[in-house]
Amino acid sequence: MTAADAARGPSGSVTTMLRDASLVLAKDLRLEWRSRVIVSQVVPFAVLVLVLFAFALDPDRRTLTEATPGLFWLAVLFSTLLALQRAFGVEAADGVTDALRLSGLDPAGIFLGKAAGIAVHLLALQVVLGLGVTLFYGATPHGPVLLVCTCLAATAGLAAVGSLYGVLAAGMRVRDTLLPLLLLPVVAPVLIAATEAFAAAYDRSSGEGWRWFGLLAVFALLYLAMGIFAFEPLLEES
Amino acid sequence: MNTHTSGPREGRTGTGARVLRVHPDGTASPGSRTFGLVLIVALVAFGAFALVLSPADSGAQASENEMGQLVRIMYVHVPVAIASYLAFLVTAVGSIAYLWKKTEGWDLLAAASAEVGVVFTGLTLATGSIWGHIAWGTWWEWDARLTSTLLLFVMYLGYLALRRAVLDPVVRAKRSAVVGLVAFVNVPIVHYSVDWWRSLHQTATISRFDPTIDGLKLFALLFGMVVVQALYVWLMIHRFRLQFAEARLESKGLDVALAERRAEAAADTTSPLVGAPKGTN
Numbered sequence: 001m002t003a004a005d006a007a008r009g010p011s012g013s014v015t016t017m018l019r020d021a022s023l024v025l026a027k028d029l030r031l032e033w034r035s036r037v038i039v040s041q042v043v044p045f046a047v048l049v050l051v052l053f054a055f056a057l058d059p060d061r062r063t064l065t066e067a068t069p070g071l072f073w074l075a076v077l078f079s080t081l082l083a084l085q086r087a088f089g090v091e092a093a094d095g096v097t098d099a100l101r102l103s104g105l106d107p108a109g110i111f112l113g114k115a116a117g118i119a120v121h122l123l124a125l126q127v128v129l130g131l132g133v134t135l136f137y138g139a140t141p142h143g144p145v146l147l148v149c150t151c152l153a154a155t156a157g158l159a160a161v162g163s164l165y166g167v168l169a170a171g172m173r174v175r176d177t178l179l180p181l182l183l184l185p186v187v188a189p190v191l192i193a194a195t196e197a198f199a200a201a202y203d204r205s206s207g208e209g210w211r212w213f214g215l216l217a218v219f220a221l222l223y224l225a226m227g228i229f230a231f232e233p234l235l236e237e238s
Numbered sequence: 239m240n241t242h243t244s245g246p247r248e249g250r251t252g253t254g255a256r257v258l259r260v261h262p263d264g265t266a267s268p269g270s271r272t273f274g275l276v277l278i279v280a281l282v283a284f285g286a287f288a289l290v291l292s293p294a295d296s297g298a299q300a301s302e303n304e305m306g307q308l309v310r311i312m313y314v315h316v317p318v319a320i321a322s323y324l325a326f327l328v329t330a331v332g333s334i335a336y337l338w339k340k341t342e343g344w345d346l347l348a349a350a351s352a353e354v355g356v357v358f359t360g361l362t363l364a365t366g367s368i369w370g371h372i373a374w375g376t377w378w379e380w381d382a383r384l385t386s387t388l389l390l391f392v393m394y395l396g397y398l399a400l401r402r403a404v405l406d407p408v409v410r411a412k413r414s415a416v417v418g419l420v421a422f423v424n425v426p427i428v429h430y431s432v433d434w435w436r437s438l439h440q441t442a443t444i445s446r447f448d449p450t451i452d453g454l455k456l457f458a459l460l461f462g463m464v465v466v467q468a469l470y471v472w473l474m475i476h477r478f479r480l481q482f483a484e485a486r487l488e489s490k491g492l493d494v495a496l497a498e499r500r501a502e503a504a505a506d507t508t509s510p511l512v513g514a515p516k517g518t519n
Contacts, residue, residue, distance in 0.1 A: 021473060043405050099381070102241055146340065161420070164416070164420065165417075168400075168413050168416060168417065172403055172404065173403075174403045178396075178399060178403055181392075181395070181396045181399055182396040182399075182417065185389050185392040185393040185396065185424075186393065186420060186421070186424050186430065188389055188431075189424070189427045189428055189430075189431035189432075192431045192432065195433075196435070211434070212376055212434075215427070215430065215431055215434075218427070222423065222427070223420075224418070226420065226423065230337070230416045230419070230420075233337060233412050233415075234413065234416060236412075236413060238404075
């Protein structure tokens with residue numbers, strides 16, 4: 001690390017961080033391309049959740065249409081948990097965490113790379129879910145710009161705080177039960193804001209929606225900054 | 239256990255041993271015992287003011303809201319809520335200071351304060367729910383302040399669960415410091431999001447400058463504030479010392495185990511193959 005720091009110098013640190021981030025992102029995408037765990041397991045799970053919501057709420061079209069924004073984002077949240085467990089499960093096996101630490105990559109770069117990988121997976125998932133709610137619930141959006149911006153901001157926030165908590169719970173025996181308890185209360189504002197913004201986009205009243213988008217953007221920026229700051233001590237430990 | 243974690247802790251077993259020797263029967267000291275006695279007297283006096291001496295809210299005066307005896311729950315609810323915010327603030331400060339200084343004491347401070355804070359938040363929710371049941375007719379209302387307090391409660395339950403789940407003291411300290419920081423940073427976000435989401439809570443009585451409560455009722459509330467904050471401090475003294483003693487016990491157990499292994503190795507010196515004492519260091 002120290003040699004890398006010295007070689008990097010103060011001016012090149014941001015480019016190094018971004019280069020390291022792209023390396024980690026490429027690694028995670030290559031892993032997904034070869035294993036197809038997200039495509040073959042998490043995406044079908046998310047669609048299944050949509051179908052189960054219909055069973056629980058009685059497939060009366062109006063109830064489902066009204067609840068569409070909330071159900072969409074609940075499905076995203078549950079799938080986020082699975083995607084995170086996958087993303088950090090591959091790190092826990094075979095001492096990959098130690099290898100990453102020894103590789104001399106910038107910890108902030110590793111964080112951004114993991115977050116970007118999760119964000120790509122989540123965005124792909126949201127495309128499928130968006131088609132799903134249109135198909136199953138008959139919900140038609142009216143504000144495409146707000147819809148896309150909401151997805152991007154909410155995904156950035158989920159990926160940032162998810163990566164931070166994912167590495168935190170990684171390598172623990174109780175990881176699978178602890179991660180939802182830690183993560184879900186923290187991302188509750190994302191659920192509220194994204195649901196409200198989607199509701200505005202589906203109701204053609206997008207004026208209110210942009211305020212919620214602002215909250216999502218602040219959330220994303222805050223947790224990206226915290227991740228960059230806090231990833232190093234988490235990676236250094238033991 | 240590597241030398242990185244055991245080194246500084248062994249350096250401080252001196253103070254730890256002294257604390258435990260001075261208080262062989264628990265976490266109390268002469269000072270905290272006196273403090274505790276004063277606190278008991280104050281709690282009894284507070285009970286008298288809150289339950290007996292202060293008048294019920296009859297609605298006779300313009301400033302009253304006809305809450306009757308129900309007003310008395312406020313004397314507990316408001317101070318406990320403030321104490322829980324104070325506790326989580328201390329947890330955040332301890333977490334930041336740990337990430338900065340990397341000394342065990344800050345971690346233990348954050349842990350002790352989170353424990354007390356969770357208890358106080360639980361009390362806040364319970365008293366608020368009882369109040370709401372009578373005043374609003376429902377045990378729970380999806381109002382902004384109630385909802386964000388509930389989320390706060392769950393976040394710090396997660397913090398405590400994390401602390402229980404990690405065994406290595408240094409790893410536990412780092413991870414819980416990050417969670418303590420995230421949870422605290424999240425408080426304003428939760429507050430604003432839930433506030434925009436829906437808001438029907440009555441405006442805070444105490445922060446308004448036209449005093450809608452006065453005389454003995456105001457005194458009971460302010461007295462409650464002082465007593466509950468003092469209770470927080472007293473609980474913190476004991477929880478912190480308990481955490482400290484637990485940490486000492488953990489490292490002492492390790493030292494005892496190491497000493498046993500060394501003794502075994504020393505007993506085996508007849509065998510030329512085992513030159514072990516060097517290896518265990």
